[in-house]
Amino acid sequence: MDSLITAAARALAAGDPLSALKRVTLREDPPALALRGIAMAQLGDLERARLLLRRAARGFGPREPTARARCVLAEAEIALVSRDLAYPAEVLGAARARLAGLGDAANAAHAGALEARLLLLIGRLGEAETVLAAVDVDALPPASRPGYWLVAAGIAIRRIQAGPARAALDEARRAARASGIVALAAEVETTAHALDAPAARLIGRDGQRLLGLGEVEALIGSGTLLVDACRMAVRRGADVVTLTGRPVLFALARALAEAWPGDVPRAALVARAFRAREADESHRARLRVEIGRLRAALAPLARLDATRRGFALLPHGETPVGVLAPPVEGEHGEVLALLADGEAWSSSALALALGVSARTVQRALDALAQEAKVENFGRGPARRWLAAGVPGFPTSLLLPARISEG
Known part of the structure; x- marks a missing residue:
C-alpha cells in the first residue's frame, strides 16, 4: 500500500475525513475509492459514499476478498446509519463470518457490533445481546469501541436496567476519549442525556x-x-x-x-x-x-x-x-421515540423496527406531519422523516422491545 493511501487511512481512523480526501480525491484505484467513500460517509454524504464503496468493491474483485468484504461492511454500516434497515440485515452476519474466515479480526468484530446495533434498533434484544457477547471488544478498532458500549447501554436501557446502562455509558465515555474523535464523544453524551431524562x-x-x-x-x-x-x-x-x-x-x-x-x-x-x-x-x-x-x-x-x-x-x-x-402522552409516541435519535428514517425502516405494516406507519407519519411534529425530505423510496421537535420527553420506554425481554 502506498504512502498516500496509508496516510489517508490514518486520517480516517482519527476522524479527519478532509485530510484523507486531500490525499486521494483525484485517484480512481479501488483503495482510493474505498477511502473516499468512507470519507464522504463521515462528512454526511451517504449516497455518494455508497456509490464509491460499490465501485471499490467491483474494482477489488475476487482476487482481493478481504478488501472487497471490507467495502461490503462499510456499505452496510452506511445503510444502518441512514436507517435502510433491510439491507444490513441481509449482509452483516455474512460479512462478519467472511471477515473472520479471512483473518481480519478487527473488522469481523466491527461487523458483529454493527449487527448487534441493528438488532437493538428493531427490538430483538435477546439476539442483540447474544451477538454482542460474541464480539471481542479488544479486537475492535479504537473508533468502534464507543459504539460497542453504546449498544450495550441501549440494551440495558430498553430492559430497564439503570445500573448496567450507566456502567456501559462510562465505558463508552472512556473509549470515546481514547479515540480522540469529538463526534463519538458527542454521541455518547446524547445517549447519557436520554438516560437522565424522565423515563415515565x-x-x-x-x-x-x-x-x-x-x-x-x-x-x-x-x-x-x-x-x-x-x-x-x-x-x-x-x-x-x-x-x-x-x-x-x-x-x-x-x-x-x-x-x-x-x-x-x-x-x-x-x-x-x-x-x-x-x-x-x-x-x-x-x-x-x-x-x-x-x-x-x-x-x-x-x-x-x-x-x-x-x-x-x-x-x-x-x-x-x-x-x-409516558412523561408526555399523545398518539404515535413510539414513532416519535424512534425519530428522537436525530437520524433520518424511511417509513419502511420505522415499520420494520416497530413490527407493523408500512401503511400503519405512513398513517402515523401523516398525522404527525399535520401536527408539525415531524418533517420529511426526498420523494418516493428516498423520502426520509425527522422529528421536528419532539414535545416533552421521547421516553426510551416507548422504543421497541419484546415484552418478555423488556
Whole structure:
C-alpha cells in the first residue's frame, strides 16, 4: 500500500475525513475509492459514499476478498446509519463470518457490533445481546469501541436496567476519549442525556410524578401492580400480562387502575373503552363481555369485582396499584421515540423496527406531519422523516422491545 493511501487511512481512523480526501480525491484505484467513500460517509454524504464503496468493491474483485468484504461492511454500516434497515440485515452476519474466515479480526468484530446495533434498533434484544457477547471488544478498532458500549447501554436501557446502562455509558465515555474523535464523544453524551431524562410518569392514588429509569426499575421490582401504558401490559414484578393489540382491554385496565382503590361507573368505562358519549344497552352488553375477557386475562395478578356503580380492580394480596405512563402522552409516541435519535428514517425502516405494516406507519407519519411534529425530505423510496421537535420527553420506554425481554 502506498504512502498516500496509508496516510489517508490514518486520517480516517482519527476522524479527519478532509485530510484523507486531500490525499486521494483525484485517484480512481479501488483503495482510493474505498477511502473516499468512507470519507464522504463521515462528512454526511451517504449516497455518494455508497456509490464509491460499490465501485471499490467491483474494482477489488475476487482476487482481493478481504478488501472487497471490507467495502461490503462499510456499505452496510452506511445503510444502518441512514436507517435502510433491510439491507444490513441481509449482509452483516455474512460479512462478519467472511471477515473472520479471512483473518481480519478487527473488522469481523466491527461487523458483529454493527449487527448487534441493528438488532437493538428493531427490538430483538435477546439476539442483540447474544451477538454482542460474541464480539471481542479488544479486537475492535479504537473508533468502534464507543459504539460497542453504546449498544450495550441501549440494551440495558430498553430492559430497564439503570445500573448496567450507566456502567456501559462510562465505558463508552472512556473509549470515546481514547479515540480522540469529538463526534463519538458527542454521541455518547446524547445517549447519557436520554438516560437522565424522565423515563415515565407514575399515576397513583397520591397523584402523578415523573420517574427516572432507575426509579422505574425500582418500582417494577417493588411488587406494585402496574398498568404499563408504555408497553401495553399489566405487570407485577416478573409476572407480565401483555395487552398489545387489545386496546379495549387495556383502556379498561387503565381506567380501573387510575381509580384504585375505588371503583369506576359503568358509564365511565363505556366512554373510556368505546368512546361513546352515552351508554345504551348494546354498549352495556359489550362492556360485560370485555370485562369478562379482562377478568380472565388478569386472573394471575388481580380480580375484577362488580360494584353497585360499576367495577373495581382488586390485586391479589396487599399490593398497591399504579399506572406507568409516558412523561408526555399523545398518539404515535413510539414513532416519535424512534425519530428522537436525530437520524433520518424511511417509513419502511420505522415499520420494520416497530413490527407493523408500512401503511400503519405512513398513517402515523401523516398525522404527525399535520401536527408539525415531524418533517420529511426526498420523494418516493428516498423520502426520509425527522422529528421536528419532539414535545416533552421521547421516553426510551416507548422504543421497541419484546415484552418478555423488556
